[in-house]
Amino acid sequence: MLALLALLVAAIASCRDDGSTATPSTDTAGEADLASNAADIAAARGLTPDDITAALKTYMPSGRHDDYIMFASGGHGGQLILVGLPSMRILKSIGVFTPEPWQGWGYGSRDSMEILAEGQPNETQTVLWGDTHHPALSETAGDYDGQFVFVNDKAHARVAVVDLRDFETKQIVKNPIAMSDHGGSMVTPDTEWIVEGGQYAAPLGQEYAPIEEYEAEYRGMVTFWKFDRESGRILVEESFAMELPPYWQDLCDAGKLVSDGWVFCNSINTEMATGGIEKGNPPFEAGVSQRDMDYMHIINLDKAAEVAASGQTTEINGFDVIMLDTSIAEGLLYFAPEPKSPHGVDVTPGGDFLVVAGKLDPHVTVYSFAKIQEAIAGGNFTADPYGVPILNFDEVMEAQVELGLGPLHTQFDAQGYAYTSLFLESAVARWALGGPYADKHPEEGWSLVSKQPVQYNIGHLAAAEGDTVSPDGGYLVALNKWAIDRFTNVGPLLPQNFQLIDIAGTGDTMQLLYDMPMGIGEPHYAQIIKADKLNPWEVYPEVGWDPRHQQVDPDAPKVGEERIVRDGNNVEIWMTAVRSHYTPEPIEIQQGDHVIWHITNTERAYDATHGFSLPGYNIQLSLEPGETTTFEFTATESGVFTYYCTEFCSALHLEMVGYFTVEP
Ligand code: RUQ
Ligand code: CUA
Numbered sequence: 001m002l003a004l005l006a007l008l009v010a011a012i013a014s015c016r017d018d019g020s021t022a023t024p025s026t027d028t029a030g031e032a033d034l035a036s037n038a039a040d041i042a043a044a045r046g047l048t049p050d051d052i053t054a055a056l057k058t059y060m061p062s063g064r065h066d067d068y069i070m071f072a073s074g075g076h077g078g079q080l081i082l083v084g085l086p087s088m089r090i091l092k093s094i095g096v097f098t099p100e101p102w103q104g105w106g107y108g109s110r111d112s113m114e115i116l117a118e119g120q121p122n123e124t125q126t127v128l129w130g131d132t133h134h135p136a137l138s139e140t141a142g143d144y145d146g147q148f149v150f151v152n153d154k155a156h157a158r159v160a161v162v163d164l165r166d167f168e169t170k171q172i173v174k175n176p177i178a179m180s181d182h183g184g185s186m187v188t189p190d191t192e193w194i195v196e197g198g199q200y201a202a203p204l205g206q207e208y209a210p211i212e213e214y215e216a217e218y219r220g221m222v223t224f225w226k227f228d229r230e231s232g233r234i235l236v237e238e239s240f241a242m243e244l245p246p247y248w249q250d251l252c253d254a255g256k257l258v259s260d261g262w263v264f265c266n267s268i269n270t271e272m273a274t275g276g277i278e279k280g281n282p283p284f285e286a287g288v289s290q291r292d293m294d295y296m297h298i299i300n301l302d303k304a305a306e307v308a309a310s311g312q313t314t315e316i317n318g319f320d321v322i323m324l325d326t327s328i329a330e331g332l333l334y335f336a337p338e339p340k341s342p343h344g345v346d347v348t349p350g351g352d353f354l355v356v357a358g359k360l361d362p363h364v365t366v367y368s369f370a371k372i373q374e375a376i377a378g379g380n381f382t383a384d385p386y387g388v389p390i391l392n393f394d395e396v397m398e399a400q401v402e403l404g405l406g407p408l409h410t411q412f413d414a415q416g417y418a419y420t421s422l423f424l425e426s427a428v429a430r431w432a433l434g435g436p437y438a439d440k441h442p443e444e445g446w447s448l449v450s451k452q453p454v455q456y457n458i459g460h461l462a463a464a465e466g467d468t469v470s471p472d473g474g475y476l477v478a479l480n481k482w483a484i485d486r487f488t489n490v491g492p493l494l495p496q497n498f499q500l501i502d503i504a505g506t507g508d509t510m511q512l513l514y515d516m517p518m519g520i521g522e523p524h525y526a527q528i529i530k531a532d533k534l535n536p537w538e539v540y541p542e543v544g545w546d547p548r549h550q551q552v553d554p555d556a557p558k559v560g561e562e563r564i565v566r567d568g569n570n571v572e573i574w575m576t577a578v579r580s581h582y583t584p585e586p587i588e589i590q591q592g593d594h595v596i597w598h599i600t601n602t603e604r605a606y607d608a609t610h611g612f613s614l615p616g617y618n619i620q621l622s623l624e625p626g627e628t629t630t631f632e633f634t635a636t637e638s639g640v641f642t643y644y645c646t647e648f649c650s651a652l653h654l655e656m657v658g659y660f661t662v663e664p
Contacts, residue, residue, distance in 0.1 A: 060087040073132035074521030088516040097130025104622035108631035111548040119172030131155040142189035142469030146533035152184035176319040183252030194225040201246035205317040220244035240308035240320040257351035261302035295335035346410040357407035368398040399446040403429040411466030413473030416440030452510040457481040462526040495519035540626030556628035580652035611646030638664040
């Protein structure tokens with residue numbers, strides 16, 4: 001151990017503060033001090049050589065930035081969580097489906113209130129949470145481009161758009177035909193479409209039908225949201241869905257390169273079980289896994305888009321849907337059998353193979369896209385009860401690789417390896433791809449290479465750019481569902497455990513580097529992007545910026561033009577905020593007045609954010625430099641209220657306050 005330490009210390013000593021590697025130092029006395037100090041620290045803390053290399057690989061000196069940013073969904077916390085790699089520092093949580101007071105998301109600002117209202121699933125309930133599952137970074141030619149990130153809400157079948165110029169949510173669309181989703185968000189290689197596959201079959205259009213009519217009235221679905229990069233919005237009018245049999249569509253992935261224009265979704269419950277042990281039916285957990293095979297859905301998206309554009313659709317709840325008969329007649333949909341409770345379908349970097357894991361099968365099954373095309377052309381089909389053509393399994397299967405217990409999700413690296421999470425085994429399996437990937441690694445194609453144990457119960461995993469056409473490799477994060485004994489007990493609800501794994505080597509060299517407790521949500525999936533692909537604004541481009549429309553608000557309050565204008569019972573306020581003052585300061589109104597209040601933060605300094613809170617009226621804003629925000633409310637409560645700045649912005653932050661008096 002001491003020999004290894006000495007080596008490490010020599011390596012450290014040859015690194016300058018700016019991170020560059022210099023010629024070996026001649027200050028040998030310094031190195032000796034460092035060596036003995038480091039050895040003492042390691043001994044006192046009981047660190048092994050592996051611990052020390054792991055620490056050196058993840059430690060970030062103050063001020064140094066991370067190499068990668070991970071976008072993790074926050075599960076039923078309803079947000080997105082950004083984590084830097086390799087330090088595993090949380091950088092931010094972005095309010096998406098759930099109000100977030102620090103960001104002023106959902107606490108009065110008109111933009112956030114309107115966006116949250118846009119995504120309401122119905123008119124009588126107000127839903128203020130979501131179950132974020134799969135973030136999808138926008139892509140250009142199959143590679144992350146750092147412009148947008150999308151995320152779905154499984155609970156309510158919604159998709160949100162986040163603009164990566166300011167990392168704020170800009171749009172939430174509610175799927176008009178379904179209540180739940182799962183196979184989203186995934187993007188096509190140029191982000192023309194955002195894929196949202198369904199989950200629990202139900203009558204389309206959120207209609208009612210008794211469960212006894214499941215096979216006749218319940219349906220699955222997949223929705224293709226048209227994305228317009230210019231406006232940064234999903235164009236609902238140009239989007240469409242496909243009716244599918246009432247199986248439970250699970251995860252989807254978009255084809256790329258050779259398979260560009262196709263989409264693949266796995267499914268479970270082709271048994272069409274409806275649960276109800278009380279009624280003499282098998283309970284869902286058994287009923288859904290009776291058959292040996294379910295169906296991978298193979299969808300010709302390019303052709304489906306043409307069919308939708310030609311008007312061969314039915315309107316359901318105002319939304320264009322290609323009905324199943326049309327999909328079958330037009331050759332838009334095929335099935336391929338997939339073994340035992342499949343989960344996840346992941347397209348290899350070249351788009352040439354599809355990897356499906358069977359949760360109750362120790363294998364992953366690899367399908368060849370070329371063979372799928374041949375099988376479709378060959379016409380040797382059987383059909384499911386709804387008439388969907390089923391390809392012959394042996395004609396489309398390329399390989400099966402035995403990995404271990406409970407395989408779920410797969411990602412890729414630059415060395416021709418695939419990595420699959422093993423839920424039951426609590427491990428990450430590294431395995432060697434075959435075909436054109438076989439000469440990238442020393443191992444035989446389609447073979448298990450090694451396993452890295454994780455703690456515990458891994459769901460998804462994310463490798464650096466590991467689902468793109470050019471994966472980076474280097475780092476992989478295991479998104480573990482249970483933490484059990486990894487951290488200090490903080491009560492019966494435990495954090496999740498993100499584990500950072502070094503996958504830079506080959507063969508049996510994966511190294512566990514870091515355990516990171518995730519105590520602000522239950523992330524399902526994450527994507528990891530090279531940090532230098534992100535190019536967000538430091539401050540908004542101009543003073544008076546309207547972040548929702550990414551342009552100057554023509555009605556933004558300006559310095560010198562602050563005012564309060566009364567028109568009957570309506571009071572409109574134009575206010576500016578700058579360290580450490582709001583103008584105008586006292587706001588005196590009458591009970592029952594309707595107040596429309598605009599505030600511009602006129603700061604141009606990096607990080608000079610002001611908050612604005614109006615206690616008692618549920619108003620809390622975050623005004624980033626240059627931003628204009630509007631909120632409105634009726635002054636139902638009389639009294640004396642002090643609005644104040646909630647960001648500690650200056651030495652005189654306490655004085656950034658004003659009296660808001662409401663006369664009875
Ligand atoms: S999937 S349970 Cu991403 Cu494994 Cu949702
Ligand atoms: Cu502005 Cu505190």
